[in-house]
Structure formats: C-alpha cells, structure tokens
Amino acid sequence: MGKTPKNLWTAPPTKVLRADPDSSIADLDTRSTPGFTGKKAEGKEQLETRGQVLSDLQELLYANGRSGDPRSVLLVLQGMDTSGKGGMVRHVIGHVDPQGVDHAAFGVPTPNEKRHHFLWRINKALPRGGQLGVFDRSHYEDVLVARVHELVPKKVWKGRYKEINQFEKELVDSGTTIVKVAMFVSLDEQKERLQERLDRPDKYWKYNPSDVSERALWPEYQKAYQAILDRTDTDHAPWYVIPADRKWYSRIAVTELLIDALERLELDWPSADFDIDEEKRRLAES
C-alpha cells in the first residue's frame, strides 16, 4: 500500500463550489482551484487515490441495487464545447466498473425526440436503482441552446425552469441523488482547445465547425448559464460551479462531489439472503 496522501483540500468542494446566489459567473476565475492547495502533480495523484475511493463506493451502490435498493446517483454535466465533459467521463467515471454506469449523451434532438416533450428523452435515460447515471449534456440544453438560438418561443423556454425544478424534485423523491456540475472555461482557453483540435489529427473528430460560430454567442450563453444557476439551483438538486481551465482540478473536484453524494447514502454491504452456514456446509460437501 502506498502512503496516505495529505489532504490538500482546505474546504470541501461541496461548499466552495456550490452555486452562490450572490455571485455572477462573469466574475469567475476559470483558472482558479477553489479549496485545493496542491498543484497539478498533487492533483493528478489525488485523482488516482480518490478515484479508488469513488470506485469502492460505487461498488457498494451497485451491490445494493442488485439487492433491490432503488436509489441511484445522477451526475449532470453541462458546459460549453471544450469545457471537458468528455474528459470527465473518461478520467473520473473511468475509475468505476462500467457495469454500474448508465451513461447518456444528449445531442441535437432527433426528429422523433422533437415530437415529444423535452423531458421525454431524459426520462428514458434515467439511472436504474444501484446505477451511477451520467448525463453528458442534459435537459438543461433546452434552456441553453434552445434559449440562445430561440429554438422555441420565449414563453416556452421561460416555463421550463419551473418544469425542470418540479421534474428534479420528483426524481430526488424517488431516490435519485442529483449532482449538477456546470464547467466553465474562458473564451481564450476554449480557443486554445479548439486550435488543438485543428492541429492534431487525433483530435479532428472532436472538432465541429459550428463550435466557432457559437463563440460569437458567448455572452448570450453566459446569460443563459447564469439563469440556470439563478433559477434551478435548489436544495434538492444543487448546482456546482467548476472552474475548468485546469482539467486536473475540475476532475478532482467532481470526484469529491461524487464521493460526497455516495457517502451520504450511508451504504453498507447487503446482507446475505441465504443461510451462510448451511451454504458453507453444502459447498464443503460438494
């Protein structure tokens, strides 16, 4: 066993990253590392050690799910292109057993999805009991891109904040812990990441010409993000604001948020639903 690493958090991410009604994302320093005193090397070390803790807790959740526990955890990832949503799935969720992960990515709605209420496709993708659900984009796109591009009339998207709060309340009441993460990179950092996608053949696949057009709408997106933080940060489904220019930081921060969510379930190994001594005897005799 390696030595136990020092705790380099001066304040828990659940506290320092929680959306704050008194502050504006326009003032967020996207290069900052709130609550963490270490640098990149320590951050990377943390990701491994804490990733193992996350994995152990997820196994407990999965085991309980197999025994009929209806509870689940849902990580909702939102952020502009290049903010690191995909990397979060690979490097944080990558620590846990894929059997226990319900992953869903939401892109432009298909013609069929467009014919339904915006929560229809979301409902179909919710995690089952014992699963760690991960949404790469989510129902929040329907008050982000839909608002910025006026894909629906103002009256429609305006009503969605309330609908979302209601929907999430029901989800929480049915046993799902929701962890909502909004990742923010600066306009400059996004430019660098898009540049890399154009310079490296192994990254072309991530590049989408429309990402550059969207940059012109940055202030509108900021406004739409501010609105979701102002209107859909609730005690039952809180938002966490993640400075994401430093990928190592955003990853350890979200690892801690998930560990916290799982610990709060106070899970224990499910008890045997068979007679242990009797089974030991049968096995010995077999």
Ligand code: AMP
């Ligand atoms: P990516 O996550 O890079 O694969 O891109 C997915 C794209 O789908 C993004 O441009 C999103 O804005 C878009 N998208 C996701 N959900 C919706 C939605 N409900 N309505 C319109 N566009 C959406």
Ligand code: MG
């Ligand atoms: Mg993209």
